[in-house]
Every structure is written in structure tokens, then in C-alpha cells.
């Protein structure tokens with residue numbers, strides 16, 4: 578299976594490169610700010626499947642740069658999906674829990690209405706809509722709270738802060754599933770294989786780590802597993818103001834991924850242990 582990946586340095590893209598023999602395109606060879614160029618790369622490629630793991634992921638900065646983020650998160654995946662559809666190539670696109678409003682406490686099902694609360698979520702939703710409208714064989718994998726030993730993420734932020742702080746205030750009323758990038762890569766590769774074998778496979782699916790926790794619970798588990806003496810105080814979102822509004826409920830229902838692809842939601846505490854082992858002594 579020849580796999581073409583958009584994204585080279587990101588968390589999920591890095592794990593894809595660690596787990597499979599893939600062609601990974603960085604910004605230098607495929608800039609998502611130029612959607613037509615991304616489509617042209619696909620048209621000229623001999624790949625069997627395309628995975629888009631690149632995105633504008635700076636949630637707060639997106640509030641000031643929504644037009645830029647829209648091209649990268651909305652127009653580029655749309656162009657990729659059209660290019661894939663034109664040559665009959667399965668396309669896997671990664672999306673986010675932030676397409677949901679964050680109301681209620683039930684896990685979001687794939688069929689639930691979307692209502693993004695911030696610019697990043699709106700641009701990611703535009704990408705989902707464009708991919709679906711392209712009409713080819715595609716899958717949209719919505720995930721949440723991604724962490725790994727690479728790039729930027731909440732785990733690394735907490736470890737960095739623990740070097741200078743022995744107490745932290747962390748929001749306790751936003752609930753979601755931390756998801757190891759390694760598990761996302763594994764799921765995407767399995768989906769790619771299955772989509773190649775069965776042209777009827779695809780659709781929108783959820784993949785979020787279990788059990789669902791608050792960011793404060795997540796921080797506590799990070800410090801426990803890393804053996805760092807940091808006290809975490811849970812605070813309401815209102816006490817941690819940020820430019821972008823974040824959903825309170827990011828729980829994801831992964832039923833369809835399990836039914837259609839036989840892929841279970843990952844246990845994030847095990848994944849955290851692996852990441853901390855990789856990071857040992859570096860932060």
C-alpha cells in the first residue's frame with residue numbers, strides 16, 4: 578500500500594512515519610495555503626491512499642487568523658478530496674471534537690448536529706463539509722486532545738510548567754478524551770487498509786481516548802505517572818480566560834468506528850505511559 582501523507586512534522590504525521598513506510602509531505606513540498614498545489618501533488622502521485630494529517634491547530638491564534646486557517650483547514654482538504662475522487666483514491670482526513678458546541682454531558686455521536694464555538698472549529702468543519710461534498714471514497718476521523726512525545730501538546734506543556742511550578746490551576750469543567758497520536762496513526766492506517774479492500778468503507782467516525790476526564794484530571798494523571806510533585810487545583814473555565822471559547826463537553830461516542838472498522842477507542846492512560854517513557858529526562 579503506497580500511502581501519501583500531508584504533514585511531516587506534526588504529532589500524527591510523525592507517528593504515521595514511525596509506524597509505516599509512507600511518503601510524508603512537509604510544508605516545503607506541499608503548502609496547504611495553496612490548495613491547488615496540494616491537489617496537483619495528488620494528481621501526479623502514484624499513491625494508493627492519501628491521509629491528511631496537516632492542519633492549522635493554533636486554537637487561540639485562529640481567532641485572529643480565521644481566513645488563513647480557513648484555507649488550510651477548509652479549502653486544502655476540499656481540494657485534496659476532489660483530487661482523490663478524480664483518480665479513485667481513498668482519502669482519510671482528520672478532524673476534531675471542536676466542531677461540536679460542547680453542550681450537555683452525553684458523548685457526541687457522529688449523527689449529532691455540529692455547532693463550532695471558535696474559529697478553529699469553524700474552519701475544521703468547512704474541511705469536513707468540503708471532503709464529504711467531493712463525492713469520492715473518504716473517511717473523516719474526528720479525534721480530541723491529541724498528545725505525543727513530538728510537537729506541542731498539553732502533556733509537554735504540563736511537564737515544562739512542572740520545572741518551575743509546584744502548583745497549577747487547570748480547568749476542571751471541560752471534559753474530553755485525551756488521545757495518543759500513536760493510536761490515531763494506528764487507526765488511520767487500519768482504516769486505509771480496509772478502505773482499499775472495500776470501496777464501500779468510509780464515512781465520519783469518532784476516535785477519542787477513554788475514559789473521558791477534565792483537563793485538571795488529565796494534568797493530575799500526567800504528574801502522577803511522571804512522578805512530579807505538582808498540586809493541581811481544578812478551576813472553572815471562567816477563571817482561565819482564553820481568546821478562543823472551548824467546548825465544555827468533548828466526550829466522543831466511538832460506536833461507528835468500532836462497528837464499521839472494528840477499531841476500539843484507545844485507553845489514554847496506557848498511551849500516556851508510553852509517551853512519558855519516550856520523553857524521560859528530556860523535559
Ligand SMILES: NC(=O)C1=CN([C@@H]2O[C@H](COP(=O)(O)OP(=O)(O)OC[C@H]3O[C@@H](n4cnc5c(N)ncnc54)[C@H](OP(=O)(O)O)[C@@H]3O)[C@@H](O)[C@H]2O)C=CC1
Pocket residue numbers: 584585586587588589590603604607608609610629630631632633634649671672673674701719720721722723724728729758
Ligand atoms: N492537536 C490536537 O489536540 C488535535 C488535533 N486534531 C487534528 O488532528 C490532525 C493532526 O493534528 P496534530 O498532529 O496535533 O497537528 P500538529 O499541530 O502537531 O501539526 C500540524 C501539522 O500541520 C502542518 N501544517 C500547518 N500548516 C501547514 C501548511 N500551510 N502547509 C503544510 N503543512 C502545514 C504543520 O507543519 P509545520 O511544522 O511546518 O508548521 C504540522 O506538520 C489535524 O487535522 C488536527 O486538526 C484533532 C483534535 C485534537
Ligand SMILES: Cc1cn([C@H]2C[C@H](O)[C@@H](COP(=O)(O)OP(=O)(O)O[C@H]3O[C@@H](C)C(=O)[C@@H](O)[C@H]3O)O2)c(=O)[nH]c1=O
Pocket residue numbers: 634635636673674675720721722723730731734745746747748751792817819823
Ligand atoms: C497551560 C494551561 C492550560 N489550561 C487549559 C486551557 C484549555 O482550556 C485547556 C487545554 O489547553 P490547550 O491550549 O493545551 O488545548 P487546546 O489547544 O484547546 O487543545 C485543542 O487543540 C485542538 C487542535 C483540538 O482539536 C482539540 O481537540 C484540543 O486538543 O487547558 C489550564 O487550565 N491551565 C494551564 O496551566
